[in-house]
Amino acid sequence: MALQKTQSGKVDKRTKEYKELVERAKKARAAQKKAAKKPTVKKSTTAAKRRADGRLDQRTKEGKEAAARMAKARKAQKSLKNRIKKLFK
Amino acid sequence: MKTDIKILSSFLAAAVWADGEYDEFEKEFVGDLAEELELPKLAETLEKEIKATEKMSEEELANNLEAAAKKVDAGEKEGILSLCLQMMCADAFLAQDEVDNFFAFADILGVDEEAASTLLDEYVEEEEDLIIEQ
Numbered sequence: 001m002a003l004q005k006t007q008s009g010k011v012d013k014r015t016k017e018y019k020e021l022v023e024r025a026k027k028a029r030a031a032q033k034k035a036a037k038k039p040t041v042k043k044s045t046t047a048a049k050r051r052a053d054g055r056l057d058q059r060t061k062e063g064k065e066a067a068a069r070m071a072k073a074r075k076a077q078k079s080l081k082n083r084i085k086k087l088f089k
Numbered sequence: 090m091k092t093d094i095k096i097l098s099s100f101l102a103a104a105v106w107a108d109g110e111y112d113e114f115e116k117e118f119v120g121d122l123a124e125e126l127e128l129p130k131l132a133e134t135l136e137k138e139i140k141a142t143e144k145m146s147e148e149e150l151a152n153n154l155e156a157a158a159k160k161v162d163a164g165e166k167e168g169i170l171s172l173c174l175q176m177m178c179a180d181a182f183l184a185q186d187e188v189d190n191f192f193a194f195a196d197i198l199g200v201d202e203e204a205a206s207t208l209l210d211e212y213v214e215e216e217e218d219l220i221i222e223q
Contacts, residue, residue, distance in 0.1 A: 017221050018213060025188040026202065039196035040151045044177075046184040046222060047108045066181035066218040067114045074121055079215060080175070084125050087168030088090050 090126050091162040092169065094134050099157040100169050100194065102138035103150055104176040107190050111139055114179040122172065154197045166198045167208060174212055183213070184222040 032039065050063065074080045090097070101119070105111045116132070123131035142150060161169055173194045177187045188209070195205035213219060 021183070021185055021188045021221065022206065022209065024185060025192045026206075028189055029192050029196065029202075038151055038155070039193040040147050041103050041107050041154065041190050041193050041197075042147060042186060043109060044107050044184070044186045044190065046182070046186055047110075047180070050180070050182060051110065062220065063181055066220055067179065069218045070179075070181050070216060071114065071117050071121075073216075073218070074118075080118075080121055081125050083171055083175075084168070087171050088126075088165055 090128070090165065090168075092165050093160065094128055094131060095138070096157050096160045097128075097169060097172070098131070098135040098138040099142075099153060100173050100198075101135050101176050102142045103154055103194075104173045104190075105135075105139050106142050106145070106150060107186075108177065108180075111136075112180060114181070115176055118176060118179040151197075154194075158197050158199065161198060166200050167204060170195055170198050170200050170205060171208055171212070174209065178212075178216070178219060181218055182220050182222055 029039070105115060108115070119132050119135060123129060142153065145153065170191075174191050177183075177190065191209060192202070192205060195202065200208075213221075
């Protein structure tokens with residue numbers, strides 16, 4: 001499901017979907033910490049599924065086009081450059 | 090950038106390990122990153138790290154990252170975290186397990202939850218084409 005945007009075109013972070021993703025991740029980490037488990041990076045099942053069901057396939061549009069737009073914006077809007085400037089002072 | 094290229098590559102390789110494939114979008118991102126950071130050997134170093142990590146178990150990867158995190162320059166922890174996020178989202182999708190991994194990376198790097206959360210919010214706001222999956 002695509003994230004809702006505000007009228008200005010910005011992502012509306014008040015949407016349920018995004019907030020729920022973040023809250024679930026925070027709760028899961030809190031539970032791990034409580035169980036004294038060290039943080040682990042896990043295999044992404046959705047990334048594999050994305051490829052398997054064709055959402056990232058050349059024949060489908062959504063994923064490929066969005067990724068291409070992001071790469072284009074990264075260059076045109078210098079978003080990567082700006083982030084690097086901000087985070088690697 | 091003060092953090093060693095091999096250490097940066099360990100984190101990017103872990104993002105690839107989680108994703109399961111070093112795809113064209115990630116390669117393009119690494120190309121852009123190498124240019125911006127002026128690290129011409131980044132792609133080569135990363136490919137070596139990917140090979141070294143691909144057979145690792147979850148626990149081995151955790152130990153590897155824990156050791157690498159100790160060598161990250163203190164002022165670049167959030168930067169490395171941001172690069173892990175961008176690597177994971179290079180295919181334009183952000184799903185639950187990627188958000189979980191993002192917070193795991195934050196924890197490993199010693200970036201506190203609120204700072205990590207702000208970084209994620211800002212990234213999501215800026216990347217208008219990002220597709221959020223439930």
